[in-house]
Amino acid sequence: MSDKPLEEMLIGKVRHNLKTHLNIICGFSELIIEDLEDSGQISREMDQFASALAQINGFGSSITSSIEKFFDKESFSVGKIKDLLKEQSVRLSEDIEAKLVGIETLTKRVRVDASPSLLAIINEDLSRIENARKLLKENVNSLVHQDIESASDLVREGLISESDLEGLNTYNLFLRDDLEPSETKYPSRILVVDDNPSNLEFLKRKLSAVGHQAFLAESGEEAEALLESGRDIDLILLDILMPGVSGYEILSRNIDSFKTRNIPVLMVSSLGEQETVFRCLEKGAEDFVTKPINFVILSSRINSALERKHLLDREEKHRKAMQDEKERYEKLLLNILPQPIAMRMKAEEYLIADDVDECSIIFADIVGFTSLAEKMGAAQVVELLNQVFSHFDDECEKLGLEKIKTIGDNYMAACGVPTANPRHAELAVEMGFRMLDYVNSLGPVMGSKLAMRIGVHSGSVVAGVIGKKKFVFDLWGDAVNTAQRMESHGVAGRINISGDTAKLVSDRFEVVSLGLKEIKGKGLMETFFADRGC
Secondary structure, three states: OOOHHHHHHHHHHHHHHHHHHHHHHHHHHHHHHHHHHHHOOOHHHHHHHHHHHHHHHHHHHHHHHHHHHHOOHHHHOOOOHHHHHHHHHHHHHHHHHHHHHHHHHHHHHHHHHOOHHHHHHHHHHHHHHHHHHHHHHHHHHHHHHOOOOOHHHHHHOOOOOHHHHHHHHHHHHHHOOOOOOOOOOOOOEEEEEOOOHHHHHHHHHHHHHOOOEEEEEOOHHHHHHHHHOOOOOOEEEEEOOOOOOOHHHHHHHHHHHHHHOOOOEEEEEOHHHHHHHHHHHHHOOOEEEEOOOOHHHHHHHHHHHHHHHHHHHHHHHHHHHHHHHHHHHHHHHHHHOOHHHHHHHHOOOOOOEEEEEEEEEEEEEEOOHHHHHHHOOHHHHHHHHHHHHHHHHHHHHHHOOEEEEEEOOEEEEEEOOOOOOOOHHHHHHHHHHHHHHHHHHOOOEOOEOOOEEEEEEEEEEEEEEEOOOOOEEEEEOHHHHHHHHHHHOOOOOOEEEEHHHHHHHOOOOEEEEEEEEEEOOOEEEEEEEEEOOO
16 A cells, blocks of 8 residues: 555554444344333343343444544554554454454343343344454454455455455546635525634635625624524525534524525534534534535535525525416406405316305496597597596405496496495495596596486395406396396486395485386386485
């Protein structure tokens, strides 16, 4: 072995593979305890074997620490790797020998003392622990007693695999290129929280060099004050251990706000804070970096977090646009259709036709509008009708009437449809009076005073929606025709109502009989004027 970076990676891979055996020992000792609990074994057996397995787990954790101690990167930094590997392996072997014996003794005791039914439950996992201990011991013995001169020797002794070596060689070639943090694709405003001024200055300069703007806070209190000030922040780099308010406290108190605003939080941790890091990730932190900070790694993690933020922001923007479009559509639908009908159409009820037993229909027509329109320009005609009919729309909404449609200068509305209303006749007549009051309040148009004929009739109709594209809510039936006849046979400035309507409103309004009149298409009918009375 002569390539220093490759040698260091090989040592790292050996360390990883040794620890893999410990992962099995520790992991499956925990799983066996869980299986014992789930199996419902009697308490005495549970206590007896859970204690032994907990000791196995403890030995495994201790050996893991020893591997990290004797095979850490610093132990191989000075001197020839092959000499240091032998030296550190001997130290490791001496340190863990008693612990490996302890694991072997405990697994044998469990096998001897366990009842057949209990052994059937734990046998497979117990075998995994025994095999992992055996392989670990063999690996360490190979490191101690065999001459390891090259990477192929590591493969020969089973300390790494051929695929491990191939992957490391490929990665080593990649690492020969100088690694420098590249300009970010997402220039952002980053809040850096750290109680060490030197760290803050270092990160500020580094972040600025790759295109970010850094805001600095030397304490948790200062960071929260900056966040509460409304400062637009895209990402937070948050030190965990700080005097006063810790990074974990800041995260806990503000995580809901961070998530709402899609602000990723990267926690900064020293190696001894792994449990805290775990809690931070559970609480909602996006990622973590360890001190001392490698800015190439930090920059990569920042860019990954910002890319996710960018995607979330874009998704949220699209979702908002879709919601705005939905609301616009619903508002448009409600402007075209009565709300109950619009809700039914939203529920994909496309054939809407209802029998309405009781309602009142009102027609209002501007007298002499055709000749008046001939004197006006197109824009003036539209402006006048828009002014008058918009006011009528407002009055309909106040009284609970439903505007049905306009035909030229004719305005049609109804009460009691699509929502039943026992006061339908009274409200329809009141609408007529409000129409007259408004028109009378207007000044002359082209030298002429506006006047309206209004007719109201009460009865039954069929109500429904017709059309696929330019759909409309409309009414059909004899009651509609009769209401229209009341208007066309009426008098300017008065409300002409049918006998059916008169019966319903006589206790609310003064009704004056006009006697029998010949009504086109209806024959003789008694009609009435409605007055407000005294």
